Amino acid sequence: MTLTAQRFPSRRHILTGLGLLPLAAAAPKPQVVTVLGDSITAGLGLPAREAMPAQLQAALGKLGVSAVVRAAGVSGDTSGGGLARVGFSVAADTRVCVVALGGNDLLQGVEPARTKANLRGVLQKLKSRGIGVVLVGVGAPPAIGASYAREFNALYPSLAREFGVPLYANILAGVGGHSALLQRDGIHPNAVGAKKIGEALAPVVAKALKGR
Template sequence: MAKITLAAFGDSLTEGYGLPAYSSLPAQLERWLLEEGFHVEINNFGLSGETSADGLFRLADVIESGPDAAYIEFGANDCFQLMDPEQTKANLARMVEAFQEAGIPVLLLGFKPMNFTPQSYSSEFKKIFAEVADKFKVPLYPDLTKGIGEKPEYYQPDGVHPNSEGVTVMVSNMFPEFKAFLESIPE
């Protein structure tokens, strides 16, 4: 199997805010994939505090790095700032489209609003990831924080960023989707 480079493109949940580098989502995911026999290198393009609009400014650099595949993980900060879900959706759509135009397969990671998010906003926000995935025919892992929910034992003291154990649960839950995604990439 040829080596696959995967660009992990996102915000603090990808960067690994507050965690040692080896505990970040990309680092843990890479270890799981290597143990499963994938010849993969994951490059961490996560940057804390970024919204989907901020991500658009860095998109060209990520594409120019020449990855074989990418995941897109934006939306948490958009949600916390109650940004217009239609704008977030448009930003995500532009990211997916740009990767596709460059011939780079994409996996989209969705974010479900936390309990403190206003219900009317939350219901609109939840739809955007599936709509983008459907429009561009890309795989979607709909809930990045599945399995950790809002359980305090899986979070750092800020209650927003997962701790190392929380990231491990996230990786465990999303692993089958990543495995299928990488297996779908032509050599």
């Protein structure tokens, strides 16, 4: 006669069942970051995996931050366009919204006061929904007109102070003017440039997420 070994629950299983040992903790759900912007954040000329939002998500992961970064950039969008669509482009589960608008306002010569009013509207709408913000500026060169550039460049830090949100002063910092980091149009970042932007922006976004 062959004896079959009986299977008894282990001591650990018994203690866990009695509530004397903790169950394994579930992995934290990734936080949602939405990037509201124009062609730079839309990744014009790049596959999605190489565009700035994907690069930002990868950079956050390297910092130990579990996040899903959603691209909500529209090529050609101005601050007014962002204001018009912020309600449906930024989903309710967004923890932090990266607001990166103004480059096309600059190219079109929109009055800085109008750009500021539009961005204020975007920030107010996000604040009313309890969504955190990282404000990303655009650097206006003096060649466009010293007075205009001065007023335009001042609007971003002014809004950051008004709403108490972190500011990344110039989305193309360290990238603009460097041909090795730009596409042939000399304006939009290539994959290497987008990675550089994502890596530079990641610590600011990580800190904003932590503050939520």
